[in-house]
Each structure stands twice: as structure tokens, then as C-alpha cells.
Amino acid sequence: MNTNFALIGIYLVAHAYGTANPGPTACTNLTNSLGVEKVISNPLNLQYLASTEDYWNALQSDYKPSCIIYPKSSQDVSVALQSIRASGSRFAIKAGGHNTNNFFSSVDQGVLIDLSSLNAISYDPTTTLAIYQPGSTYGDLYDYYAQFNRTVLGPTLGGVGTGAGLGGGLSYLSPQYGMACDDFRELEVVLPSGEIVNASSESYPDLFFGLRGGGGNAYGVVTKYTVQSRPVGEFYAGNLIYLFEQSDAVADAIRDFMQYNPDPKASIIATYLKLPTPDLDLNLDEAILMFLVYDGLDPGDVFNNFTSIPYLLNTMSAKTYPEVINMPIPYLAQLSRGDNVFRVGVHQVTDNSYKAALNAWRNWAETNKGRYELLTFDFEPVPESLTEASNAQNGGNAMQMPAGPWYWISYILETPPFMSQVDYDAVQTSFKEMVDSVGNADGLPLFINDASADQNPLSTFSTFAELQQIKNKYDPDGFFTGKTGGWSFA
Ligand SMILES: Cc1cc2nc3c(=O)[nH]c(=O)nc-3n(C[C@H](O)[C@H](O)[C@H](O)COP(=O)(O)OP(=O)(O)OC[C@H]3O[C@@H](n4cnc5c(N)ncnc54)[C@H](O)[C@@H]3O)c2cc1C
Structure with a gap:
């Protein structure tokens, strides 16, 4: 259909229906303009169900969009946005559905723009x-x-x-x-x-x-x-798994790696993991999972501080890049879709915050047994080589990353399914208080990919005022601000 006619149609239908039912109105308009094959309103349709089930925070699946659209071109997206605007409906944009925040990529009784068919x-x-x-x-x-x-x-x-x-x-x-x-x-x-x-x-x-x-x-x-x-060629990479009795030794090795590792081809992610099983002094409810990745087959001695600590399992071997990405089988099995939320912290390497943060998290884990299915604490190093490489390209990104080394901590809380709202709210408040109690380093950005919406991460960016201006310029009448979820610019 000619786009202009479609938009005139959208305008007329929106006005004829008024805005009492903006979601269904938008969906009727979208069906007219995009065609039935790109718009699904039936909540029992398998494609609809697949889209609403596919959230890493399973609680987002409770929301029921009035319809889900599957654009196949940027023109489809353009028509859709104009149609949604005309109807006054809420909407959400969904790619992989891994953001855990409410309404960031989910919507209740509005239009879900599922980008999965836009996949060239x-x-x-x-x-x-x-x-x-x-x-x-x-x-x-x-x-x-x-x-x-x-x-x-x-x-x-x-x-x-x-x-x-x-x-x-x-x-x-x-x-x-x-x-x-x-x-x-x-x-x-x-x-x-x-x-x-x-x-x-x-x-x-x-x-x-x-x-x-x-x-x-x-x-x-x-x-x-x-x-x-x-x-990418071959990598030397794998997991080291430790019992928690090595907790302090591993934390010290991580701190030393973050501070002193000279080789940008060496990369680590460190996950401390707690399961809901009773402790029973057997240490079976907790583990430390190191991800050690070297771009090349000869890491020299860069990981020696980790391999010299007694471990349960070592899977280090030559791997392709896709194998590196798929390597943590136990991790994937555990770190799966559930009632998950993220929180984030940011810290200097030199101020011993790593111990304070780890202790706060472990204490919380002990005193909150039964209130989580899974609890993880990840060290995510930001070395100087990363910030140098970032700032050398395009003048640096929206974080304008201050010179490393520093690090983020990514916290994940998975609560048991079917918790009452009162219990859910209480455990979330307590978890937030624990993370807040650790504090954050001044002048470093919170990583939005790991953040909870209430942490207001953009306000920690040195570029916040600039981002506010950009937001006002491209969303001048607050269409996105008012009608979809997302980070606060206030
Ligand atoms: C298991 C797991 C592992 C992770 N590992 C890492 C990691 O190693 N490194 C890392 O950086 N992050 C990691 N993350 C965090 C992840 O980057 C964020 O959750 C991210 O928001 C997920 O993007 P998505 O497309 O899957 O999710 P969505 O929820 O679909 O999208 C995220 C946000 O971006 C918006 N959006 C998506 N696509 C578009 C688009 N094309 N145009 C406009 N807006 C769009 C959505 O509206 C939403 O607000 C991980 C998350 C999980 C759950």
C-alpha cells in the first residue's frame, strides 16, 4: 500500500476510534497498513506466545500486548511508529528480550515491536x-x-x-x-x-x-x-571452578589481575554463585566460576595466579570463538530464564572495595536463604587497554570511559516463582539495600546493561547533560518518554 495513503488511513481511523482503547486501535491501524502477516493480535497464536515467553526475566511474560508486530523493513518500523503515535498507544521495542527491567522491552495492552524478523x-x-x-x-x-x-x-x-x-x-x-x-x-x-x-x-x-x-x-x-x-582465530580458554573455601584467594587473584595484567589478549569474567540448597557446612550451595579467555594459543603465565589455586575443575583448552561463547555448560544451565533482576556497582581496583562488596553479598546470601533460586556476583574488569581503545575510536562512547583499571560488579537475583507480591517486594528492597550499602566510586559510570532502572545509571555518566539534549532533540514531544519504558533522562 502507498505509504501516504496508509498514514492518512491511520490518522482517520485513530480519530474515528478516539483514544479510549489505544492499544487495539493501534493494532487495527497496523493490520491495515502493514498487513495481517506482520501483525498478530491473538494471544493464543504460537508466534505471539513465543515472543511473550522469550524474556530472560520471566515476569515480563505476564504482560499481554494488544498485538505484536514483526516488521521486515525500516519502512515498516516507520509506519508502525507513526501509527502508534496517532493512536496514543503504549509500545515496546524488543530485540533479544534480555533486559530485566519492567516495560523496557515488554508492554501490557499496547504494541510490541518484535524485531526478530528484521534479521539480515x-x-x-x-x-x-x-x-x-x-x-x-x-x-x-x-x-x-x-x-x-x-x-x-x-x-x-x-x-x-x-x-x-x-x-x-x-x-x-x-x-x-x-x-x-x-x-x-x-x-x-x-x-x-x-x-x-x-x-x-x-x-x-x-x-x-x-x-x-x-x-x-x-x-x-x-x-x-x-x-x-x-x-578471530584460535583461543586458549575455559572455566576454572573453585569451592568457596578459596573465595578470598580467588578474589585476591582477580584483584591482582585487574590491576596488573599487562596483556589485553587476556580476559576474565569471575562469577561467584549461590544456590538455594541448604549450606550444611558442605559448601555444596556455592561455587566460584572463572571464565578465562586468551585470544591466541599461548597465554604465557597470565592466568597462573588462577591455576595455582586448588580448583575442582579446569576446562582450559584450544577453542574457536563460538566455542568460547558456548563453553560454560553448567553456567548456562543455571543462569537461565527465571524471575531475574540485575543490579550493578562500579568500583576502583585499588580501594579494597572488592572485599567489602563480596562480603556484603555473601552475608546477604546467608541471611536470605530460601528467598532466591540463584544469586550471582560477577567481577567485570575494565582495564586501561579497554578505555584507551574505546576513547581512540569515534572520540569515545556515551560513557566517555575514564581511564582504567576499574571494574563493574554485576549482581543477579533470581527469586523463586510464585512468590507473593509482598514477599517479592520485600526481598527486592533488601537486595537493593545490600547493593547500595557497598556504595560506588565517584566519577565512574554505572553500566546500563547490568543496571536496574531505579539506579538511574545515565545520571552517573559525565555526559548526562549532553545526552539529555540529544534526547530532547530527537524525541522533542516526549513520544518515547511517555509511551515506552526506558532509562530516565530526568
Ligand atoms: C544471561 C545474560 C548475559 C549477559 N551478558 C552480557 C555481557 O556479556 N555483556 C554485556 O554487555 N551485557 C550482557 N548482558 C546484559 C545485556 O546486554 C542487556 O540485558 C541488554 O539490554 C540485552 O539486550 P537484548 O536485545 O537481549 O534485550 P531487549 O530487552 O530486547 O533490549 C534491551 C533494550 O534495548 C532496546 N532495544 C533493543 N534493540 C533496539 C533497537 N534496535 N532499537 C532501539 N532500541 C532497542 C529495548 O527496547 C530494551 O530497552 C547479559 C544479560 C543476560 C541476561
Whole structure:
């Protein structure tokens, strides 16, 4: 259908229906403009069910969109945004569905824009640029680019969606190349007005800046990414698993690695993990899971501080990049969809905060047995090589990352299913108080990919005032602010 006629139709239908039922009104309009095959309103439809089930925070699956749309082009997204605006409906943009915050990628009685059908991927061997639409998971992207011995930077688990890049994107390769968003070269964006633009360091540079680590659903919908790919060959990588009696020794080794490791090809993520099983003094309810990754087959002695501590299991071996991403089988089994929430902390390496944070978390875990299914505490190092690489590209990202080393702590709480609202609220408040009690380092940004909405992470960015201006420029009448979830710019 001619787009202009479609939009006139949208306008007339919206006015005829009024705004009493904005969600269903938007869905009727969308069915007329996009066609029935791209709009599903039946909550029993299998595709509808798959979209609403596929949230890493299972509580988001309780919400029932009036319809789910599956755009196949940026034009579809443009028509959709204009239609949703005209109806006054709420909406949400969903890529991989891994953000745990309410209404960030879920919506109740509004329009869910599911980007999964917008999933073209290609590679240009001349420029080594990777070009992809937002509907793939990062695991799909890693698998695809591996055939060219290349990859794109992205999260350390494959199921996470492309929204992770808009939030910054911390990768095993970040110590070498910066954050995932630092490799962005051009983004096709459908603005809240419906206009389709290409943002890069030359064109719409302010929009390009905000979308590199400042989050997704604030300035528009990204419908195509053009990204610098990176070479990958063989890795020496694996997990070391320790009993908690090694807790302090491992924490000291992590601190030393964060402070002194000289080799950007070496990367670690450290997960302390608590299960709901009773303690019984057997230490079977807890474990430490190290992810050690070296880009190349000879790590020298960079991981010796870890391998010299007695461990339960060592799976270090030669691996391809997709194997690196898939390596933590016990971790994947545990760290799965459930009633999950994230919180984040940011700390200097040198101030002993790592011990205080770990102790606060362990004490909370002991005193709250029975109130969680799974509890994890991750050290996520931000070495100086990462911040240098970040700031060397495109003038740095929306975080304008201060010189490393420093680190984020990612906290995950999975509560048992079917908790009463009162118990759920109480455990969330208590968990928040524990994280807050640790405090944060001044002048360092909270990582939005790991943050809870109430932590207001954008306000910790040195660029906050600039981001507020960019938000006001591209969403001048507050359409996104008022009608979809997302980070606060207030
Ligand atoms: C198990 C697990 C492992 C993780 N590991 C890492 C990691 O290693 N590194 C890391 O950096 N992060 C990691 N994360 C955090 C992850 O990056 C964030 O949860 C991220 O928001 C997920 O993106 P998504 O596309 O899967 O989720 P969604 O919930 O679909 O999207 C996230 C947000 O971005 C918006 N958005 C998505 N796509 C677009 C678009 N095209 N245009 C506009 N807005 C958009 C959505 O509206 C939503 O607000 C992990 C999360 C989980 C649950």
C-alpha cells in the first residue's frame, strides 16, 4: 500500500476510534497498513506466545500486548511508529528480550515491536565491515562471522540480543578493542517522528553518540548496524571452578589481575554463585566460576595466579570463538530464564572495595536463604587497554570511559516463582539495600546493561547533560518518554 495513503488511513481511523482503547486501535491501524502477516493480535497464536515467553526475566511474560508486530523493513518500523503515535498507544521495542527491567522491552495492552524478523546479516570482505539488522542474537552473529574468521564484539553469552550493543556491550575482546558500541560505524535509525536516517560520526553525530552506550529505546529504533568486525582465530580458554573455601584467594587473584595484567589478549569474567540448597557446612550451595579467555594459543603465565589455586575443575583448552561463547555448560544451565533482576556497582581496583562488596553479598546470601533460586556476583574488569581503545575510536562512547583499571560488579537475583507480591517486594528492597550499602566510586559510570532502572545509571555518566539534549532533540514531544519504558533522562 502507498505509504501516504496508509498514514492518512491511520490518522482517520485513530480519530474515528478516539483514544479510549489505544492499544487495539493501534493494532487495527497496523493490520491495515502493514498487513495481517506482520501483525498478530491473538494471544493464543504460537508466534505471539513465543515472543511473550522469550524474556530472560520471566515476569515480563505476564504482560499481554494488544498485538505484536514483526516488521521486515525500516519502512515498516516507520509506519508502525507513526501509527502508534496517532493512536496514543503504549509500545515496546524488543530485540533479544534480555533486559530485566519492567516495560523496557515488554508492554501490557499496547504494541510490541518484535524485531526478530528484521534479521539480515552480511559481511563485506573489502572493508571488513559487518552489516546486520537487529533481529539476530549475538550468538547468531558470532556463528555467521566465524566463517570469515571474523567476529563482532558483543556479550559473553550467545542468547543475548543486539540491544546489548546499544547499552555498550562488554565482550571478551573488549580489553583489545573497547566496548561493542565503539566498533559501530553507522546506524540506520527510525526516529520517533518516523523519519529514517543514517547516523555516523559524519551524519547525525549527536544521535550516533547517544546510541553508543547510552541505551536503545530513547532516540528511535535502530534497524541496521554497520560495525567494524575483528579477526578471530584460535583461543586458549575455559572455566576454572573453585569451592568457596578459596573465595578470598580467588578474589585476591582477580584483584591482582585487574590491576596488573599487562596483556589485553587476556580476559576474565569471575562469577561467584549461590544456590538455594541448604549450606550444611558442605559448601555444596556455592561455587566460584572463572571464565578465562586468551585470544591466541599461548597465554604465557597470565592466568597462573588462577591455576595455582586448588580448583575442582579446569576446562582450559584450544577453542574457536563460538566455542568460547558456548563453553560454560553448567553456567548456562543455571543462569537461565527465571524471575531475574540485575543490579550493578562500579568500583576502583585499588580501594579494597572488592572485599567489602563480596562480603556484603555473601552475608546477604546467608541471611536470605530460601528467598532466591540463584544469586550471582560477577567481577567485570575494565582495564586501561579497554578505555584507551574505546576513547581512540569515534572520540569515545556515551560513557566517555575514564581511564582504567576499574571494574563493574554485576549482581543477579533470581527469586523463586510464585512468590507473593509482598514477599517479592520485600526481598527486592533488601537486595537493593545490600547493593547500595557497598556504595560506588565517584566519577565512574554505572553500566546500563547490568543496571536496574531505579539506579538511574545515565545520571552517573559525565555526559548526562549532553545526552539529555540529544534526547530532547530527537524525541522533542516526549513520544518515547511517555509511551515506552526506558532509562530516565530526568
Ligand atoms: C544471561 C545474560 C548475559 C549477559 N551478558 C552480557 C555481557 O556479556 N555483556 C554485556 O554487555 N551485557 C550482557 N548482558 C546484559 C545485556 O546486554 C542487556 O540485558 C541488554 O539490554 C540485552 O539486550 P537484548 O536485545 O537481549 O534485550 P531487549 O530487552 O530486547 O533490549 C534491551 C533494550 O534495548 C532496546 N532495544 C533493543 N534493540 C533496539 C533497537 N534496535 N532499537 C532501539 N532500541 C532497542 C529495548 O527496547 C530494551 O530497552 C547479559 C544479560 C543476560 C541476561
